[in-house]
Amino acid sequence: TQLLEQSPQFLSIQEGENLTVYCNSSSVFSSLQWYRQEPGEGPVLLVTVVTGGEVKKLKRLTFQFGDARKDSSLHITAAQTGDTGLYLCAAGWGGKLIFGQGTELSVKP
Amino acid sequence: GAGVSQSPSNKVTEKGKDVELRCDPISGHTALYWYRQSLGQGLEFLIYFQGNSAPDKSGLPSDRFSAERTGGSVSTLTIQRTQQEDSAVYLCASSLGVSTEAFFGQGTRLTVV
Numbered sequence: 001t002q003l004l005e006q007s008p009q010f011l012s013i014q015e016g017e018n019l020t021v022y023c024n025s026s027s028v029f030s031s032l033q034w035y036r037q038e039p040g041e042g043p044v045l046l047v048t049v050v051t052g053g054e055v056k057k058l059k060r061l062t063f064q065f066g067d068a069r070k071d072s073s074l075h076i077t078a079a080q081t082g083d084t085g086l087y088l089c090a091a092g093w094g095g096k097l098i099f100g101q102g103t104e105l106s107v108k109p
Numbered sequence: 110g111a112g113v114s115q116s117p118s119n120k121v122t123e124k125g126k127d128v129e130l131r132c133d134p135i136s137g138h139t140a141l142y143w144y145r146q147s148l149g150q151g152l153e154f155l156i157y158f159q160g161n162s163a164p165d166k167s168g169l170p171s172d173r174f175s176a177e178r179t180g181g182s183v184s185t186l187t188i189q190r191t192q193q194e195d196s197a198v199y200l201c202a203s204s205l206g207v208s209t210e211a212f213f214g215q216g217t218r219l220t221v222v
Contacts, residue, residue, distance in 0.1 A: 006151075031208050042113070042200055042213025043152070088151060092208035096165055097142060101151035 003027060004089055004100035012106040016078055021103040023089030024071040030092065032072045034063055037086040037102075046074075079107045111135075115201050115214035122191055122221055130186040130217045134203030141178055142202045142211065143186050145170075152200065158184065159206070191221045 005024045013019055023032065031050045035043035047056050049065035049072060056063045060083075062075040076083055084107050089100045114133040122128050134141050139160045144152040154168040158178040169175070173191075178184040188195055198218050202211040 002151075033208075033210070035211075040215065042202070042215055043211075044213070045210045048208075048210070086149070090211070094165075094167075095159070095207055096154060096157040097202075097204070097207060097211055098154055099144070099152040102149075104149055 002101055003093055003098055004091060006087075006089060006100035006103050008103060009101065010104045010106075012108065013079055015081055015107055015109050017107075018075070018077050019079060019105070020073055020075045021087055021105070022071065022073050023100055025091075026070065027093070028069050030069070032065060032069075033090045033097075034072070034074055035088045035090060035099075037088060039085075043086075043088055076105075079105075081107050081109050083107050113201055113203055113212050113214035115199075115217050117217060118215060119218045120220070122219070124193060124221055125190055127187065127189045128191055128219065130188075130199050130201075130219070132184045132186070132201030132203075132214060134182065134184070134201070135212055136182075138203035138205055138212070139181070140204045140206055140209075140211075141184050142204075143176055143184070144200045144202065146198045146200055146216070155186070155199075188219075191219075193221050195219060196221045 034046045037043040052069045054065045060077045087103045141158040143155040157165040173189045176186045198216040200216045202213045204211045
């Protein structure tokens with residue numbers, strides 16, 4: 001079983017639509033990270049959330065850390081084709097950085 | 110270098126052969142990770158080095174996999190007697206510590222034929 005469960009696993013939407021992806025766990029984390037990976041590249045950090053209930057915005061992307069620090073969400077407003085990629089959440093656990101299985105997002109023109 | 114460097118970028122090998130994958134982390138980063146990624150999937154943790162501590166090998170899938178990190182810098186992941194199920198992208202990352210930003214290389218795409 002995955003420590004970090006992401007949903008949905010796949011998402012295909014039209015440009016201009018809004019979407020939300022989720023990262024859930026039964027464990028509490030001191031912080032949680034979101035990465036984005038494009039084909040042929042390694043993941044790149046988008047944001048780190050630290051405080052329960054925290055909301056961070058990065059242009060059209062809004063990240064929220066759950067009050068209990070067990071879950072997080074990523075909301076994209078008015079998706080663009082350039083948002084296409086694999087979105088991964090990650091957290092420190094047992095002294096190492098572990099990742100969810102990712103959400104593959106495809107934004108069609 | 111400015112970022113994490115991995116070599117080779119692509120490797121095709123015959124089943125049963127041994128392969129070595131190399132990772133040059135960002136200078137000064139004490140933490141180094143190896144992950145495996147199958148097509149369109151998340152990152153499967155393999156091994157973690159932190160400073161001079163004993164590495165966390167809990168993610169290595171079998172005893173055919175091993176890794177070392179020399180002088181706290183360059184790391185080599187070795188896969189012995191490769192199998193077709195070892196085909197994947199192997200990603201290396203370095204960071205200043207757990208839960209800090211991990212910087213990834215572009216990966217080595219391994220194909221076992």
